[in-house]
Each structure stands twice: as structure tokens, then as C-alpha cells.
Amino acid sequence: MSDDNTMRAIIKPDSSPGLEMVRAPIPRPGPRDALIKIAATSICGTDLHIFKWDPWARSRINPPIIVGHEFCGHVVEIGDMVTEAKVGDYVSAESHIICHTCSSCRTGRGHLCQNTKIIGVDRDGCWADYIVMPAENLWLNPPDLSLEVASLQENFGNAVHTAFATDLTARKVLVTGCGPVGLMTIMVAKAAGARAIYATDIANYRLRMAKEMGADMAINVSEQNAFDVIWADTGGDGVDVLLEMSGAPQAIDLGFRLLRYGGEAALLGLAPSAIPFDINNHIVFKGATVYGIVGREIWGTWYRMRGLLSGDGIDLSRVITHRFALEDYDKALEVMQSGQSGKVVMFPDGLPHLTNGA
């Protein structure tokens, strides 16, 4: 902690594009909060929306605000009433701070809480030296988990939540959209023993990564007729499961056309707006089951993640393509926007020698 009780923080300073690194007061924990020293923080598509100041960002964000919601770090101070964490704990965090009083929260579906406050969106985030979080939002990491993977867990949770909406083992799975979450979803499908994993996207960089993460077939829909290729490979049965990660109307349509009768679809991607949708053929006649996916189950998904990341399970570092010091956030954002990247991680204390949290 600096002498003047300030820290570095990357903020959206006002209602216009761009971000800025400033010095801000180190926040103080309330009685049920913890103060965490950030060790690693990763970039999400949401952060790009805020950086670019697109319509969604304009409608949701009230500057000035510290951005960022994926991180890991160490607890340096706790409030009086905190029992869930102690100073020195190596933690990641669920970024959604839920109300605990609505019917969703009170029935084990806190990820659907409509009163949720998200760090880096509705209150100060983690692209900084420190963050204050409710202690109940902290997830204790095993000491041998690398900092960069620990930071990724929040986002990995989206992939895991989507993948576990249905059972993938021994099934034919289509993942539409190979951004970082799509890539991590492919890793989960592979770990779960999917019979075949088909991946689609429009960027060859990402499709190459999809193959590396375990896709049996990765198709550039702007170059090939993905329907014909995948349909043929399934022997004309279609896929058992669609995991829609892109929100692109063409991908949604393609995915449902490839879905088998009686198949299941989990939808995470956000469409640009209401889109033409063939409910008859996509859902009704097929007897399909469709799951809307938002956030992560708190904490069901996190326990599943722990299982996937332990032992000889998933090596999540394979999805990370670039690492930067936090001060180089502008370069990191540039890489993210290029489409020539997987996950990008930043380190407030400079590039580590990839040590773990111990």
C-alpha cells in the first residue's frame, strides 16, 4: 500500500470512448467486506464494450468507474464481521453481488437475481491495485493454481455453466462462436468426453485455437457451407447439443438447423437485437429443449470448475495468448480488439514468472 493511500486504477472517466489510468483512493472494506490486493486481472468482451462506449455501455455505465471484473489476488484486510475469509487468503471472486432477498436468490438461483450489482459495471472493478468485495463473494483458490488461471475462472464459469446445461459425454456437440468463452467451452466438452466437437466462427485465428482446444472440426462459415459439412459428418442425424456462444443471427440459425430431433441447445451469446427466428422448425417440430444461460451458478458452477481444473483436468492456460503488465492496458486492449487473440491477462505487479498463488 502506498503512503498516500492511493492506488493505480483504470477508469472510464466520462461518457466517451476510451479508458484512463489514474491514481484513486484505496477503497476501505465495510464490516462484511474484504480488501484484496490484485495479482492478475483478465479482459472480457464486456470491458471492450465499455472501452468503445457502445450503446449497451452508454445505457448501463455511470462514469467515473473503475473497470474490470475478472481477477485473483490476496486478502490484505477484512471487516469486523467477516468469517468466510482471512488475511493472506489467495482468492478469486464471483463478480455478481446478489441481493439474497428476491425469489431467485432465495431458491438457489442467485445468478438470475435482478438486483445484481456487477463489479466493473455497476460499481468499481478490479483493473487496479486493490478492490473491495463482500467476503461472501470470494472463492478460495488452491495454492498451486497459477495466477493467470485463477483470474480466468470468472469467465471460465460462463463456459462451464453453458456446457453443464446438458450432458455432453458421448454426444455430438456444436459450439458456434470461438471467442475466449467458446474456446473454453470446447475445452470442457473435450474433458467431458464428447463424441465429436464441431466449432464454427468467421476468424481463422480462433478456429485454429478451437482445433487446439479439442474441436474435431473447426469451420469458417464465411469460407465453407458449415451446414453441409457438419450434417454429412453426423451421418444426417445432426448434433445432439448446440452450445451457442456468438449471438450472431446466422450462427443461431445454423446451430438450430443442425440440431437433431429431441436435441438440446444452451444459449449464452447475445444477439444484436430481436432476430427472425423459425420457432416451428427450430424448436416445436424438433421437440428441442432450449436453455438460456446467464452468468454462473453461485456457487454450483465454481465447484464444477474446481473439479475440471484439478489433477490432470483442463489446463486453462492454453487459452491465454497474451500477457501484459497492467500499465500496458492500452496494448492489451488493442490485442483483444484485433481478433488475433485468446484470453489476455494483465498483472499489476508486472509480468510474473508465471508463479502460482502460493
Next chain:
Amino acid sequence: MSDDNTMRAIIKPDSSPGLEMVRAPIPRPGPRDALIKIAATSICGTDLHIFKWDPWARSRINPPIIVGHEFCGHVVEIGDMVTEAKVGDYVSAESHIICHTCSSCRTGRGHLCQNTKIIGVDRDGCWADYIVMPAENLWLNPPDLSLEVASLQENFGNAVHTAFATDLTARKVLVTGCGPVGLMTIMVAKAAGARAIYATDIANYRLRMAKEMGADMAINVSEQNAFDVIWADTGGDGVDVLLEMSGAPQAIDLGFRLLRYGGEAALLGLAPSAIPFDINNHIVFKGATVYGIVGREIWGTWYRMRGLLSGDGIDLSRVITHRFALEDYDKALEVMQSGQSGKVVMFPDGLPHLTNGA
């Protein structure tokens, strides 16, 4: 059986609107078939499509063909290899003749068989004195079940299949569309102990019936702001379950807007075509689960129906508003088209004194 081995039959004679009653040969059962003397036969929306010769009918029907697929009757002859039925049995029938060799059939989802042949659509139907059916498609009725209710079971199965896609007991349920299947769905929701049943339609005749069948609130969407009324009545939570029976784009949109976070929707109604659909707000953000519903489970739904119709369960005759002799099929169709009817049943042997099948 007449001396000349012919019978009365209502056919679509050629590729143009209308139906015609003719004399046709009494069909002969194959080794695994049964010949059934029709006792009652009811009218479905599908029959109206064929009568009017709309685009769907033109694309699917090959005249000449005997129409009709809802019926009950008595077995008068069986093929050599039939063990499932015997002469004299009082039966209804599953109208979908499935292939038993596709993966859907072989995994207990025969209602999704893509090789299905439907009587009255793909092969001769039941608006006649007799029909031949595979014996395995017959459902043995209890002797005290009335003829008219026995005939309705095929169609009731659509309602039951939809209603049992999720659990309705103690839940708030919205039924959009109060045609006969919607009305029967309301009866099921009532029998299952739904906490509240909301019904919407554009015809006051049907909405009055919806109230009689058990709807707590029946709203004409062309007269009232159904969203505001139902939203307020649920205390701003929305409904737990949407049962979409209309296919009307406005109803689909209304239904999903009223669906609570984490809610479930079962879709049976067929939209006129691809429609604008707000996937983000209707499915993804809500964490909704959506079930496409087609046909009936063979025979899971029929067993459930037996349970619902037995004892002091559902009195399905309440949904029947008109009864005709088969020869008056033109009057029956006229009533069906008027929108001023529930289910309409026809009797080849003339109007009964509503005796049961014994």
C-alpha cells in the same frame, strides 16, 4: 358391414378446397392390423386446413384420401399376427404410425420419428364407417368411457403432453390461445393444482369457455393490455410457466415477456413463419427453459391421460360444444370455422344418447 363391402367415407377428392362424402371400399387389415368400426370421430384444426386446402395442406396431402385422425370405435376384425387386440375391443388410437427403426423410435421418443405416417394426412383416416390401423396403435378404453370423450383423447394428448412438459402444481401458469387444445390444457392445469391460471385469446366465446374450464383470469388481448393486467396480478414476478398454444407472434411475445426469471415455456402452437424473436430478453437473460412440443409421447402421455380421466378427474365432455351425425360433416365444419365452438364430435351411426363404449 354393407353387402357390397363398401362404406361411407369423407374424402379430399382432388387438389382443391372442400370435402366430399363418397362410398369407398371397406379396407382390409394386414397381418398386424385391426379393422375398426368407427363409433365417434372429432374435428381437429388440421382437418380444417385440409378442407380449406391451405398452403400447408397443398404441400402435404395427396388426394384422394379419407380425412380425420381422432376417433374411437370397436375392433371387428384382426390380422393373423395380432396379439395386442381382439374383436370387440373398445379402442381409440394413436394417429401417428411410427417406424420403430430410427434413433428417435429406438430411444423412447417415437413422437419425434421423422418417418411418421399420420392417418387422415399421409394415409386414409377415420371420417368413415371403418378404418384399418396397426394393432399396436390401438389404446384399449375402459368400458365406461363415453364415446365422445374416447374420440377426443388423441387431441387431449397434445394438451397433456404440453402441460406435463413441466410441473404445474402450485405454480402460476399462462395459457396463450384458447382453442380446443388450449382449453383442454387449462383443464389439465386446473386438475394439477396450478396456483393461478391466466388465459389469453382474441375471441370472447373461447375466453368464456376458458373461465369455465378453470382459468382464474381470461383476457381478450384485443380489448385489454394483457401484459399489465397479468403482470400486476402476479405481483410483478411474472408467471412460472408459459404454455403457448396459439402460434400467434403477439402471443409468443406476450408470453415470454410475462415469463418470470428462471421460468419454463412449452411451445405447441405453430407460428405462421419465422418471426422476430427477442432471444436475449426472452430466453438468455431470463435463464428460461423452453420445450418444443409435438404430438404426444407414445404411450407415456396416454397413461397420463388415463390417470386424468379416471375417477373424479377431468370431465372432458365439458369441452365439447357440438355433436353431429357424420353425414352432417359440412355443418360440423361450418361450426368449427365460426370460432363459436369448442370441440365438435361426429357420430357415424347418428347422434347417440351419449352412451359409453360398453
Next chain:
Amino acid sequence: MSDDNTMRAIIKPDSSPGLEMVRAPIPRPGPRDALIKIAATSICGTDLHIFKWDPWARSRINPPIIVGHEFCGHVVEIGDMVTEAKVGDYVSAESHIICHTCSSCRTGRGHLCQNTKIIGVDRDGCWADYIVMPAENLWLNPPDLSLEVASLQENFGNAVHTAFATDLTARKVLVTGCGPVGLMTIMVAKAAGARAIYATDIANYRLRMAKEMGADMAINVSEQNAFDVIWADTGGDGVDVLLEMSGAPQAIDLGFRLLRYGGEAALLGLAPSAIPFDINNHIVFKGATVYGIVGREIWGTWYRMRGLLSGDGIDLSRVITHRFALEDYDKALEVMQSGQSGKVVMFPDGLPHLTNGA
């Protein structure tokens, strides 16, 4: 509140049979607690165990302690940090105070928390003028709910949790054990549209009540061969669902023998100890699914209860056979022990004119 800050309370004073009414200090709420003035409190089998000081009670209870865990009342004071409740609220309470930090609590299964503290068992209970509860454990009642029914909800939750372990609509259901929870389970099965409800017990008083609550057949197993009678009535198929509420080894055996192939069993009753169990025929060969039931889902079951108790749903007062002033707790316990009762409710302020909570 009395001048001397004391209240009446019924306690287990020491390690021996019996209970005693004493004057005890009115408890003080902590920052997240509420103080509730008790309006009605009902008797559970657990209370009898404590009264009799049986082996279970001896192993679990640390006297002195105020007993009782089913109640309703009004909030008279709240702690500084309480946001979920306010003075004047008409409330019932979840009796299990859970830890929120174990994996069960953190995955929406708080009813399986192994750190649970139960009022009247592990800490002071509600057979008194006042109780302090964590505010998060309070359930706001609608003003028109009668005091006695409001008090019953905790116990009703056991019945609802058991009944909703599977789907009862249109199914044949066997309830073994017609104590108060069994009787309430029968009410739920009836409300859910069960096709047939079979009930067994050894007390004719309770079997008469079972019939009143909706059982189609109520059989005294000490007088009749329940297997033969029920088996015949199901046409040799057995029941679809077993709800085991007694814990009696003979009832468990009977229930599983009557369960159909592919059937489901929910087990709430506690056996006296390990019992001989025919796993092969009861579970394996039958392809049965068995659910262990403990407590109530927090708060999933409570929302379901609200649905069942609202509108023209279940009238839970029908299961109440006796009402006493709290000071007559000895008479109330005597009635409970007689086997000639349903639920017994006590009122600290004397017998009401059955007013509701408003």
C-alpha cells in the same frame, strides 16, 4: 412485554423426562436478528421426543432449553442491520438456521447444511411469549392467513418437500404413515391431482382423517392385508409413487413391494435403526429411483407452500384437531400422545376466535 423483561417459556429444565413452564428473560435481538411476539405455536413429533427424553433427545439436547420450532407471530423489534423485516410484520419462520458457507449452503441445498442449528433443539425455541430469530429466517405471511395455519407451515413444508420430490399429477400414490405430516402429504397429493391415493397406518383415528384429507383408500395394516388390497386396486401394476412418512420397517417393506417397476419413492420417515432391506427387489430390479427427504428446501418449498395455500387451494386448518392456550401445554402433549389427534396448536394469548394475522 412485561415490566420485568421476562416472559413465559416452556423449557426442558434438566436431563430427565418432562417439561416445565418458567419465567425466562425476553431474548435480545442481535444486529441481524428480529424479536418476534409468538401468536401461535404447534406441536411436532420432535417435541414429544424431547418431552419423553428418549435416546435421540438425550443424545442431542443440552438442557436447559426452550422447546418448540413451529410458530407464527409478529415482529416487535429488529437489529441494526436488518433489511428483510420490519416491526409489525406477520411472520412464520424456517426453523433451520444454516451456515451459508458449506458446499451444501453454497449450492442451493441449505436444507442439507451439516452445521444447521434448529430452534427448540440446538438453541432456544418458540414455546414462549417471544423468540429471537435471524431476520433472514423469517417468512412474511399474507395478512389473511389464519394464525394456526401460519404456525403449521414449517411442518407442512416437510410434507410439501416430500410430495414434490416427484410429480404426483395423474399418478397412483401410496402414503405410508398417517401422522400429521402424512395427512398433510395426502392433502398435497390430492391438490396435485393424483389419480389414486392409498394410505396405510395402524390407527383408525388417523385413517379416518386420511380419508377426509383425500385418500381414496385408507387401510389399517394390522387389520387387512394391505399389499393384496392395494395391489388388486392398481390392477397388478403397483403404485407409481411411494411417499414413506412412518419409518416403520413393515411400512417401508410394504411400500417398496407395492412400488411399480420404474417407480419413485420419497423417504421422510426415520426407521428405529438399520433395518433388513431387500435392495435387489426393492430398488435394483425395479429400476426404482429413491429420494431421501430432510427438512424443507430453503426457500423453494416455502414458495410452493404459498402456492398451495393461496386461493381455493389447500385448507390446512382441516388437519388441526385440537387447540389449547399455551399454559395448557401439558394437556396438549397428552392429546398428541394419545394417537387420537391430528395437529395440535397452542396460543400464548389464549384461544383465539380463529382470527387471521391481520
Next chain:
Amino acid sequence: MSDDNTMRAIIKPDSSPGLEMVRAPIPRPGPRDALIKIAATSICGTDLHIFKWDPWARSRINPPIIVGHEFCGHVVEIGDMVTEAKVGDYVSAESHIICHTCSSCRTGRGHLCQNTKIIGVDRDGCWADYIVMPAENLWLNPPDLSLEVASLQENFGNAVHTAFATDLTARKVLVTGCGPVGLMTIMVAKAAGARAIYATDIANYRLRMAKEMGADMAINVSEQNAFDVIWADTGGDGVDVLLEMSGAPQAIDLGFRLLRYGGEAALLGLAPSAIPFDINNHIVFKGATVYGIVGREIWGTWYRMRGLLSGDGIDLSRVITHRFALEDYDKALEVMQSGQSGKVVMFPDGLPHLTNGA
């Protein structure tokens, strides 16, 4: 086919221990049957029971009968009405011939049909040169599937049916009993991405195989305190899933004690008789869900198997430890009885050079 229309067959000749190879008439297919030339046939525990003529065998088997129910082969003749198969097809078979008319069969649960006839148990089996099967019981193998693995599928189906009773991905799984089905279950759990696989048995030979198949920990319960070891390794949480494959009372007790609160157990093993079972602590208090497993889903499990065996999935040949010519069936049985084996496969045409079915 021999000139005299006879074939070699291994039969249980009369009501006493032992088996005998005889010449028997080659069976003739009925109109819906196929005649198959056996290429490989494997040994199941059931065959040993029949060989030894234990109480179960005495109560079920009517000699003389050809034994054996696991096989693959090629169709050499089909009945007049057969459409599902053709001469030359390389097939395995579902050994349970079901009735298609009971309520289990008619609701997609044919594996629970009480009228099932099993080959090698209720009618002539496959330890012979030929067998007649209903064509609908045949499963078409891909041409590149090895004969020995094709033969194993029936038995593999028990493992797959058990493993898919619940979701294993990222979960801690305990497999009690490491006979061949237990070993194959471990392979499935590994392929499904289980977080940890614990295996128990009393034979070190099998425990070594369990480790080879993917168990993280394989414990001889007669040498170590399996409870303490596994409990500690789970961090005191217990296992998420119990897959009970042994039927041993001690294993059942151990498995349930190790099961976590809210865990799931799938039971395939058959206990010697009714056993003492602690329902309270094993099921009720734990809120456990228990699935009885019998046979395989027809054909759901087979489709899952196809997925598991395809591509870079499970190599089932690793569970085969011994191969014999059919004529050496006595040596094969001896090996099976020794406890020093995994699966044992026999080949009517002598030991193959392990060619596939093409």
C-alpha cells in the same frame, strides 16, 4: 453351415453343475428373426452361476438350454418380414427380448419389461456356432469394430447404463467392485472427465486393473481402512457419486457412508439377500438420490456406447485379459473363476488375429 444342419453348442444338459459341448440342430429363423453366425462370445458372471448351478440358476434355468448371451457375428439368413437387417450385416445384440405390450415397454423403459426373455437364460443362447434372434434385437456394428469388443458391448451396456444414471464430469466418483463391469464403469467415468475415481475390491489383481482403467486410487478393503483413506482424500466431503457394482453388503455400507450430503448412488450389484441397511443415515438425512440399475436402456444406452467407442474414445479391448477358442470353454470358465482375469472372450472359429468385423 455343416452338411447335417447341426452345429456345436455349449449347453446346460440337466439340473446339475457343469456344461457340455454337444452337436445341436442349427436353429431356423421365424419371419421376423435373423440367423447369425457367431464370431465372438464373451463370458458373464451369469454364465458362471449357470455353470455352478447355484440357487439362482436352479430357480431360473430349465435345462437343456444353450448358454451365453454376449456375442457378435454376421447375419446369414433373415425371415420374410425382416426389414431391420440383411444378410452379411455385422451385428451384436441386445440380449433381452421384450414384450412391447406392457406399460414399461410402451413408455420407453423396455429394460424394465417383466415379460423379458433373455438368451442363454430363458431361451437358447450364443455359445454356439449360430443363434436365432429377433431382427429388432440386432445392433449394427461399424465395420472397423474388433470382434472381441463388439461381443463385449452387451456387458459394457451395464456399465454405461450405471455410469449415465448421473453426471460424472468433474465429480468425485466411487466404484465399489472391480469385476469386469466395475472396470468398464471406471473406464466410462474416466472418459467422462470425473475429477477423482476411487475404486474398492478385495482382489489385488482387479485393483491393479482398476488403476490401469483410470482409477486414481484403488483400495483393497481387506487390507486398508477404505473409509478413512477416501474420506481424507475428499477433504472430508465424501464422494459426489457412488456406483455400486459388487452387491457386497460391506461395500454397500461403505459406499453410502462415503457418499456426500445430496449425493447420488447408482446400484447395479446384487446383494446375496435382504441386508441390514441404515436408511436414516444412508438416504434420508443425506438427502441422497438412489437409482436402481438393471440391464441397459433399449436402445438409449447403445447409442451412448457408440459414442464412447468411436474416435479416440474408450479402448474396450484393454479390459480383455484372456481369449480362447470356443472349444476351450472349460479353460475359459476356469480362468473366469480364478479371480485373476478381466473379460474373457471365446471365438467359435478359433483365435483370430484380432481382426475387426469387416
